[in-house]
Amino acid sequence: MNIQDFINFLVYGTAIFLIIGGLYAVLTKKYLTKIVIGLSIMDAGINLLLIAIGYTYKGTAPIFSPAVEGKTVTMVDPVPQALVLTAIVIGFGVTAVALSLVIRLYRHHNTLCIDNIKNLKW
Amino acid sequence: MKKYVAVVLLLFFGYYLLLSFLQLDFGRADERMAVSKDYLHESVATNKVANVITSIVVNFRGFDTLGEVTVLFLASTALASILYRRNKPGVKVPKERILTSASHLLHIGAKVLFPISIVLGAYIFIHGHLTPGGGFQGGAVIATGVLLMILSYRKFHVNHNIVSWVESIAGIAFVAIGFTGLIFGTSFLENVFPVGTLNALMSGGAIPLIYIAVGFKVGAELIGLLDNILLNNKELKQ
Numbered sequence: 001m002n003i004q005d006f007i008n009f010l011v012y013g014t015a016i017f018l019i020i021g022g023l024y025a026v027l028t029k030k031y032l033t034k035i036v037i038g039l040s041i042m043d044a045g046i047n048l049l050l051i052a053i054g055y056t057y058k059g060t061a062p063i064f065s066p067a068v069e070g071k072t073v074t075m076v077d078p079v080p081q082a083l084v085l086t087a088i089v090i091g092f093g094v095t096a097v098a099l100s101l102v103i104r105l106y107r108h109h110n111t112l113c114i115d116n117i118k119n120l121k122w
Numbered sequence: 123m124k125k126y127v128a129v130v131l132l133l134f135f136g137y138y139l140l141l142s143f144l145q146l147d148f149g150r151a152d153e154r155m156a157v158s159k160d161y162l163h164e165s166v167a168t169n170k171v172a173n174v175i176t177s178i179v180v181n182f183r184g185f186d187t188l189g190e191v192t193v194l195f196l197a198s199t200a201l202a203s204i205l206y207r208r209n210k211p212g213v214k215v216p217k218e219r220i221l222t223s224a225s226h227l228l229h230i231g232a233k234v235l236f237p238i239s240i241v242l243g244a245y246i247f248i249h250g251h252l253t254p255g256g257g258f259q260g261g262a263v264i265a266t267g268v269l270l271m272i273l274s275y276r277k278f279h280v281n282h283n284i285v286s287w288v289e290s291i292a293g294i295a296f297v298a299i300g301f302t303g304l305i306f307g308t309s310f311l312e313n314v315f316p317v318g319t320l321n322a323l324m325s326g327g328a329i330p331l332i333y334i335a336v337g338f339k340v341g342a343e344l345i346g347l348l349d350n351i352l353l354n355n356k357e358l359k360q
Contacts, residue, residue: 004147012143020136027128049143057149062174063254064166066321075174077151077158082178086190089258089340093197096347100201103351 011052018045032102032112036095043091047084054080170317171251171326179256180329180336184311187332188296191339195293198343202350224274232274239267247337251326257333261340268345272352280349285342292339299328299335 018041025038054077060068062078102112109117146154165177179187224232246253247260271278303312315327323330 005144008144008146008148009140011148012140012146016136016140016143019139020132023135024128024132027132028125052148053143053146054151055149056152059152061254062162063252064172064174064320065252069321074152075162077155078161078174078178079158082175082183085175085179085256085258086186089190090193093194096351097197097200097204100204100351104204 015045015049015052018048030113030115032105032114036098036102039098040095047087050080050084166320169326170320171329172321173251176251176256176329180332181313191336194340194343198347201347205350223276228274232270236267236271240264247333250333251329252321257336258340260337261344264341265344265348269348272348280345285346289339289342292335295335296332299332
């Protein structure tokens with residue numbers, strides 16, 4: 001196992017650990033707020049994974065500011081960053097709508113524990 | 123029992139996900155860049171925009187950004203309609219927030235920080251084509267300032283008419299800039315304005331205009347969203 005493989009394992013492993021952890025919370029937690037937090041964690045993991053794919057060693061941010069004008073610099077991949085910018089906004093919208101549903105359920109049932117919300121069972 | 127099943131399934135899923143991603147070497151994206159090289163080149167050569175990500179988000183993938191703004195609009199509309207509470211006759215809906223009154227320190231600090239955060243947000247979305255940031259980030263910073271005011275002052279209210287007007291006008295401006303590309307150029311959202319020189323404030327043609335519209339729209343949407351989610355959530359005493 002050389003150093004590159006170890007770095008791959010560490011970086012992608014961290015991102016995938018976050019995704020798995022978020023999914024675990026969504027699948028097993030009983031409280032609706034915790035489920036929403038799990039969704040957010042999963043979102044962060046996916047964004048981290050996408051950003052990690054676009055990284056270049058010694059790469060600068062893809063901005064042609066006066067500091068890098070005229071020099072030859074390597075830049076990181078801008079496409080995953082643009083996609084993650086979109087994904088963050090969509091994730092925010094999803095979280096907001098999920099939280100509003102949680103508030104609505106709390107108003108109706110006066111609890112957040114899904115064991116006590118009988119309408120969810122079939 | 124259910125937990126163990128979930129753990130086993132997730133470990134399976136994670137193992138194979140990791141296995142497929144380990145094929146991509148970390149830090150070697152320059153060997154895999156195909157379309158990105160063109161983006162990096164065209165952004166400077168034709169668009170004259172220093173921030174390549176802004177160039178991709180607003181120009182090359184501008185239609186996608188219009189869809190993204192629409193999703194945000196739908197989210198705030200859905201949130202407002204889900205949280206809508208009909209006024210029952212005889213039941214008084216409380217007009218103040220559920221939060222307890224803030225300390226004196228927070229009152230003073232919020233007063234100082236509110237204008238600064240508005241200015242910072244405006245700076246971020248006006249300079250979206252030169253520095254990191256852009257319309258979405260600037261709008262979020264502005265909404266953070268309003269959130270600070272909402273948390274500090276229980277009676278602080280946002281004028282819903284102004285917020286929805288700003289939101290509508292910004293959205294119409296985005297689509298109108300898109301249609302100028304259709305009228306004077308060949309396709310929707312094509313950049314037909316003069317592009318200027320690289321790294322000047324007046325550069326990039328339509329890109330700063332679109333990002334300013336996006337900044338106003340996102341700021342107004344997030345403010346409306348915060349106001350909806352924090353107002354009128356006190357339990358009604360029947």
